[in-house]
Amino acid sequence: MLVVVAPEPGGPEQLQVAERPVPEPGPGEVLVRVVAAGVNRADLLQRQGHYPPPRGASEVLGLECAGYVAGLGHASVSSPAEQPSSWRIGDPCLALLAGGGYAQFVSVPAGQLLTVPEGVDLVTATGLVEVAATVVSNFDAAAVRPGEVVLIHGGAGGIGSMAIQYAKALGAVVAATAGSPGKLDYCRSIGADLAVSYRDDWVGAVRDLSHGRGADVILDVIGAKYLEQHVRLLATGGRLVVIGLQGGTKATLDLGRLLGIRGSVLATTLRSRPIDQKAAICRRVEEVIWPLVAEGAIVSAPQTRFTLQQVVEAHRHLESGDNLGKVVLTIDTA
Incomplete structure (x- = not known):
């Protein structure tokens, strides 16, 4: 089968399409014939050498995919419950992965497979998996409540577009940042109450939106660069949820301010x-996100599609900052 690997860390030119054996699904695993795989910023970091796969995970890039069940692992003698009996050969499915998505086949723990949401084609649904799992798990951790002000950075990206829509579905007041007028318009079109350029005074804009109270929840993909501003912006009882480090890893944390507002990071x-x-998160996505998708309260982000053989161009496009929504690789398994 064809896969994409990065034998040496570096730029997009390091990506190579290579041949690997089709994996054998182990106990409790399902073999998926992949038709599409999402391209995420984590993949860029892995390619650069900054985000190695977890121990035991495939070195092949890709954290989400869509396809069809092509094989079932056998139950072990010690644990017959591992047999993924709810899936059948030929079933369409989505998968949340620790790696391996940029490939014609991938073996996945059965609990990390998801059904396809009603009314969404398989390739489009590829772009929903990782963002839905990320947003749901973090909004659950932050206990987002109706009426709270939620700040989302990168609102026009995959995670940002999902977070805006899910926050609105939860009854929150949503502020989003983005980098261009077109992206700001997109954020407003999917429900953002405030869309402001990250080059402008977004802190002041969120304060105005909240009538001076600040943000109750901040979904932070930036990290160190914005830490001081975020802590100052948090409302009493506010929660800063760090899920990315695009702006660095180390900064000074004002514990006095955090104590004073009873805030949390x-x-x-x-x-x-x-x-x-991961299996529990996948079930949560099916429980709360897929119904919203089916009824149109959450719409899939726009997609820019490339073939597996165009993976270098796909990474360059995402890295450029020009992308709106999701980047997806389509994979021919014929």
């Missing part, structure tokens, strides 16, 4: 979680 990752936790 959460930092989470999805890729390295244990299988049972």
Whole structure:
């Protein structure tokens, strides 16, 4: 089968399409014939050498995919419950992965497979998996409540577009940042109450939106660069949820301010979680996100599609900052 790997860290030119054996699904696993895979910023970091796969995960890039069940692992003698009996050969499915999505086939723990939301074609649904799992797990951790002000950076990206829509579905007041007029218009079109350029005074804009109270929840993909501003912006009881480090890893934290507002800082990752936790998140996505997708309260972000053989161009496009929504690789398994 064809896969994409990055034998040496570096730029997009390091990506190579290579041949690998089709994996054998182990106990409790399902083999998926992949038709599309999402391209995420985590993939760029892995290619650059900054985000290695968890121990035991495939070195092949890709954290989400869509396809069809092509094989079922056999139950072990010690644990017959591992047999993924709810899936059948030929079933369409989505998968949350620790790696391996940029490939014609991937073996996945059965609990990390998801059904396809009603009314969405398989390739489009590819772009919903990782963003839905990220947003749901972090909004659950932050306990987002109706009426709260939620600030979302990168609102026109995959995670940002999902977060805006899910926050609105939860009854929150949503502020989003983005980098161009077109992206700001997009954020407003999917429900953002405030869309402001990150080059402008977004802190002041959020304060105005909240009538001086500040943000109750901040979904932070930036990290160190914005830490001081975020802590100052938090409302009493506010929660800063760090899920990305685009702006660095180290900064000074004003604990006095945090104590004074009874605030909290959460930092989470999805890729390295244990299988049972990922399975629980996938069930949560099916429970709360897929119905919203089916009824049109959450719409899929725009997609820019490339073939597997165009993976270098796909990474360059995402890295450029020009992308709106999701980047997806389509994969021919014929």
